[in-house]
Amino acid sequence: MAANSFIYTRRRITNIVALALSMVATLIGLVFLAWILWETLRQGIGALDLKLFTKITAYGEDGGLLNAMVGSLIVNLIGIAIATPIGVLAGTWLAEYASGTKLGESIRFLNDILLSAPSIVLGLFVYTIVVLPTTALTDGSTTFSGWAGGVALALIALPVIVRTSDEMLRLVPSTLREAALSLGIPQWKLTMQILIRAARSGIITGVLLALARISGETAPLLFTAFGNNYLTFNPSDKMSSLPQVIYQYANDPGDGMHAIAWAGAFVVTMFVLLLSLASRLVLSRNKVSHD
Amino acid sequence: MLTSTKYLSRIGTTAVFAAASLFGMSAHATDITGAGSSFVYPVLSKWSAGYAEKTGNKLNYQSVGSGAGVAQIKEGTIDFGATDAPVKAEDLAQYGLGQFPVVVGGIVPVVNIPGIEAGQIKLDGPTLADIFLGKITMWNDPKIAAMNAGVNLPAKKITVVHRSDGSGTSFNFTNYLSKVSNDWATKVKFGTAVEWPTGVGGKGNEGVSQYVKQIIGSIGYVEYAYAVKNKISWVNLKNAAGQVVAPSADAFAAAAATADWASAKDFNVIMTNASGAQAWPITATTWVVMYKKPKNAEHTKVAFEFFKWALENGQKDAASLDYVALPENLVQKIEAYWSTEYKH
Amino acid sequence: MQANVGAVASTLAQEARAHRDARHDRLFGWLLKGCALLVLACLLGAAGATLWGGRHAFGTFGWHFLVSSTWDPSSDTYGALVPVYGTIVTSLIALLIAVPVSFGIALYLSEVAPPWLRTPVSSAIELLAGIPSIIYGMWGLFIFAPFFADHIKPWLTNYLGDKPDDGKLSWVAAHVPFVGKLFGSDYPFGASILTAGIVLAVMIIPFISSVMREVFQTVPSRLKESAYALGSSTWEVSWDIVLPYTRSAVIGGIFLGLGRALGETMAVTFVLGNAMQLSASILDPGASIASTIANQFSEAAGLQKSTLMALAFLLFVVTFFVLLIARWMLRQLAHKEGR
Numbered sequence: 001m002a003a004n005s006f007i008y009t010r011r012r013i014t015n016i017v018a019l020a021l022s023m024v025a026t027l028i029g030l031v032f033l034a035w036i037l038w039e040t041l042r043q044g045i046g047a048l049d050l051k052l053f054t055k056i057t058a059y060g061e062d063g064g065l066l067n068a069m070v071g072s073l074i075v076n077l078i079g080i081a082i083a084t085p086i087g088v089l090a091g092t093w094l095a096e097y098a099s100g101t102k103l104g105e106s107i108r109f110l111n112d113i114l115l116s117a118p119s120i121v122l123g124l125f126v127y128t129i130v131v132l133p134t135t136a137l138t139d140g141s142t143t144f145s146g147w148a149g150g151v152a153l154a155l156i157a158l159p160v161i162v163r164t165s166d167e168m169l170r171l172v173p174s175t176l177r178e179a180a181l182s183l184g185i186p187q188w189k190l191t192m193q194i195l196i197r198a199a200r201s202g203i204i205t206g207v208l209l210a211l212a213r214i215s216g217e218t219a220p221l222l223f224t225a226f227g228n229n230y231l232t233f234n235p236s237d238k239m240s241s242l243p244q245v246i247y248q249y250a251n252d253p254g255d256g257m258h259a260i261a262w263a264g265a266f267v268v269t270m271f272v273l274l275l276s277l278a279s280r281l282v283l284s285r286n287k288v289s290h291d
Numbered sequence: 292m293l294t295s296t297k298y299l300s301r302i303g304t305t306a307v308f309a310a311a312s313l314f315g316m317s318a319h320a321t322d323i324t325g326a327g328s329s330f331v332y333p334v335l336s337k338w339s340a341g342y343a344e345k346t347g348n349k350l351n352y353q354s355v356g357s358g359a360g361v362a363q364i365k366e367g368t369i370d371f372g373a374t375d376a377p378v379k380a381e382d383l384a385q386y387g388l389g390q391f392p393v394v395v396g397g398i399v400p401v402v403n404i405p406g407i408e409a410g411q412i413k414l415d416g417p418t419l420a421d422i423f424l425g426k427i428t429m430w431n432d433p434k435i436a437a438m439n440a441g442v443n444l445p446a447k448k449i450t451v452v453h454r455s456d457g458s459g460t461s462f463n464f465t466n467y468l469s470k471v472s473n474d475w476a477t478k479v480k481f482g483t484a485v486e487w488p489t490g491v492g493g494k495g496n497e498g499v500s501q502y503v504k505q506i507i508g509s510i511g512y513v514e515y516a517y518a519v520k521n522k523i524s525w526v527n528l529k530n531a532a533g534q535v536v537a538p539s540a541d542a543f544a545a546a547a548a549t550a551d552w553a554s555a556k557d558f559n560v561i562m563t564n565a566s567g568a569q570a571w572p573i574t575a576t577t578w579v580v581m582y583k584k585p586k587n588a589e590h591t592k593v594a595f596e597f598f599k600w601a602l603e604n605g606q607k608d609a610a611s612l613d614y615v616a617l618p619e620n621l622v623q624k625i626e627a628y629w630s631t632e633y634k635h
Numbered sequence: 636m637q638a639n640v641g642a643v644a645s646t647l648a649q650e651a652r653a654h655r656d657a658r659h660d661r662l663f664g665w666l667l668k669g670c671a672l673l674v675l676a677c678l679l680g681a682a683g684a685t686l687w688g689g690r691h692a693f694g695t696f697g698w699h700f701l702v703s704s705t706w707d708p709s710s711d712t713y714g715a716l717v718p719v720y721g722t723i724v725t726s727l728i729a730l731l732i733a734v735p736v737s738f739g740i741a742l743y744l745s746e747v748a749p750p751w752l753r754t755p756v757s758s759a760i761e762l763l764a765g766i767p768s769i770i771y772g773m774w775g776l777f778i779f780a781p782f783f784a785d786h787i788k789p790w791l792t793n794y795l796g797d798k799p800d801d802g803k804l805s806w807v808a809a810h811v812p813f814v815g816k817l818f819g820s821d822y823p824f825g826a827s828i829l830t831a832g833i834v835l836a837v838m839i840i841p842f843i844s845s846v847m848r849e850v851f852q853t854v855p856s857r858l859k860e861s862a863y864a865l866g867s868s869t870w871e872v873s874w875d876i877v878l879p880y881t882r883s884a885v886i887g888g889i890f891l892g893l894g895r896a897l898g899e900t901m902a903v904t905f906v907l908g909n910a911m912q913l914s915a916s917i918l919d920p921g922a923s924i925a926s927t928i929a930n931q932f933s934e935a936a937g938l939q940k941s942t943l944m945a946l947a948f949l950l951f952v953v954t955f956f957v958l959l960i961a962r963w964m965l966r967q968l969a970h971k972e973g974r
Contacts, residue, residue: 356933
């Protein structure tokens with residue numbers, strides 16, 4: 001009896017300590033977030049005004065970030081639009097068609113390596129396969145472009161999306177597959193309409209993580225989208241991006257430029273926050289249960 | 292199913308056509324493109340904005356680093372490159388390129404010693420080199436004290452801060468050290484990046500400024516504007532003429548005026564350790580590199596108009612950013628160079 | 636008769652449909668496989684490009700490249716040891732911090748937190764992934780490195796290191812092997828390998844914790860409920876039921892974070908100190924592969940440029956071996972558990 005109650009007490013204490021530690025872990029994460037956001041806001045508050053959204057970077061300290069915001073939006077969109085279908089389909093193949101096969105295992109392994117490729121190297125790779133050929137084909141009238149930047153970002157987003165889709169699909173209970181197959185539903189329909197739908201929340205988390213990651217990338221854009229101090233909506237033109245401008249301004253001696261850089265960082269972060277909240281709202285409205 | 296496949300393929304073709312037509316639209320919104328040195332980025336941006344307002348011609352300059360700027364002009368992806376280290380004569384000849392300086396600026400040693408204000412410490416070239424070689428390790432070293440009678444030098448360890456990235460600032464700084472110290476010239480040599488005998492590396496001028504501000508007893512080197520804006524104490528230097536000078540626009544201009552431009556082909560002169568009595572010894576310039584027979588003659592024409600305008604009218608913008616415009620006699624030499632070397 | 640015709644017709648229709656389905660399945664399978672092969676092509680392309688770009692460096696330095704710690708641009712002699720070491724150690728520190736913290740966050744969000752708090756908190760944690768790495772760098776340089784130098788580093792060097800300010804070795808430094816060397820430093824400065832590891836940890840926490848939280852939610856509730864019904868505590872359910880059930884995906888999430896840590900450039904460059912010197916202390920500055928490339932690429936030419944590409948290729952190789960070792964360890968673990 002005494003031993004029993006001792007074990008019981010110990011288990012209870014373990015439980016309480018573990019759960020308390022989990023709360024501490026969450027607090028650690030939140031403290032760092034608050035710390036960083038607080039600093040971006042504190043240092044950038046002076047530059048957070050209408051000018052930031054209406055004027056372009058050509059005017060430096062007296063300008064804003066309009067062209068960089070437009071550029072970032074377009075280049076990120078191109079990147080995600082390329083990476084999402086390819087990544088989800090490749091992840092599906094790994095999870096549904098190739099589990100246990102040699103080829104599947106090696107692609108999964110190589111995908112993990114691609115995750116760690118330094119982004120500047122991927123940018124240089126895209127420079128070689130996109131920028132140099134377009135330069136040659138158009139005789140130098142189109143060189144760096146928003147398209148090339150988008151392709152470089154897609155290369156960074158791709159392995160993140162592949163990895164998450166693969167994992168999420170493999171967690172869909174096999175009963176779902178068996179039920180569908182026994183009803184005579186063809187595999188492609190099962191995959192597209194049942195499995196991907198069941199794993200949707202996880203796949204979207206993956207896409208969001210990928211988007212969050214590429215929206216902060218500087219190095220791969222330098223030799224692909226190049227940057228542009230003036231406003232353009234044409235992806236065949238050289239395009240600016242927020243991280244690139246932030247990087248440039250952060251290294252400038254002027255305090256005004258620093259403030260714009262921090263304000264730009266705050267804008268990028270808020271953009272990611274809005275996106276994440278919006279997609280979560282959409283998801284929770286039509287939630288699919290696994291049971 | 293069939294209809295949906297058809298529908299999909301139609302969307303596909305439309306997308307391809309849309310993409311093709313977008314690619315076909317050549318980019319005329321931005322007229323000229325340049326890339327390279329980060330040293331000139333602020334002043335080129337300011338000039339570009341002023342020029343665009345005046346003429347409507349836009350110049351898009353991005354700082355990707357001097358080395359990358361030269362590489363890109365060779366690949367033909369940009370209209371001009373800008374570099375802090377002059378391109379060698381044989382390279383210029385091989386690619387059919389020409390180069391000319393556009394603006395002058397100074398590099399200053401900066402220190403963080405409690406109680407020491409800007410300009411309070413004086414150093415000469417060999418002592419500065421010994422500090423960066425790690426031979427002088429304490430601030431109260433007799434060699435430093437000998438030059439600074441009356442200054443209260445603490446018995447504090449010296450921490451050297453250098454650039455971690457390859458840069459034109461390092462190129463000019465190490466070039467100066469190899470001109471004034473034999474040890475430096477044989478052991479470390481000069482370049483955009485070298486094997487630093489001691490110290491920590493900060494990324495960019497801003498990185499070095501921050502490191503110096505954070506480490507008590509440190510010494511680094513930054514472009515003049517960063518020392519001024521970050522309120523870090525700079526060091527006065529003894530120049531080639533034996534005078535102790537403080538960094539200033541006039542001292543940079545004096546160096547540019549007394550550099551030996553006349554005997555140099557393609558303006559291939561590194562201005563450090565200039566001979567003038569008032570010259571600041573670590574003065575630097577940036578060269579613009581362009582094709583003599585450009586692929587896109589129209590772009591190059593606009594580029595020349597821009598640089599002509601900037602050299603003749605850009606002094607005020609340059610001064611507001613702590614740069615110095617080129618002296619008049621040098622501008623005349625450059626314009627003469629254009630008319631003989633560039634046929635347009 | 637009539638019924639027969641009907642039956643034949645319907646079998647025919649069924650067969651036709653089966654055929655069509657089979658064809659579509661085949662096409663679909665090819666499409667998926669094509670996408671997967673594209674991923675393969677991307678990696679091989681990128682790795683091949685770096686190998687090609689680095690061929691001069693590999694040719695010039697040979698195997699010596701891997702074990703040399705020289706980095707001398709003015710005489711064009713390079714070795715990869717310092718950056719390779721820095722990359723591995725910073726990523727390892729990042730994982731050591733980030734994995735337990737992420738697990739705690741995921742546990743809190745899926746089991747402990749009141750439901751109304753879960754969405755906002757998990758969005759907030761994910762937000763850490765959306766902060767541009769240059770901002771981590773700026774924050775690290777302006778705020779965190781000075782903070783580290785003032786409040787954390789003195790404590791570590793005095794109580795754990797072999798070079799304390801007052802010269803008196805602490806008990807730990809004197810008696811536990813390696814610890815003194817690990818924490819000994821006389822750089823009066825916040826940028827170090829440990830600082831970079833901590834900043835990297837903060838950067839990869841959202842990746843690992845989001846994936847963990849997401850997969851924890853996929854555990855069928857009857858599994859958890861049965862355990863609860865047997866009297867298990869929340870912690871026991873999480874540790875003994877949820878974690879083993881989702882282990883493969885959890886490891887996938889960790890690899891996601893590891894990948895980012897190994898290849899991260901901007902943030903690390905600002906807080907690593909960028910010293911091309913080999914030091915046993917994690918409080919001394921160091922260099923990583925990605926930061927070396929980012930630092931030197933823009934001004935590099937000739938052999939130096941080739942060396943940087945060779946370094947990039949080495950990062951692929953390092954990642955390959957890190958993943959290989961991780962897999963081997965997992966297999967050992969599974970073996971031990973009798974699977």
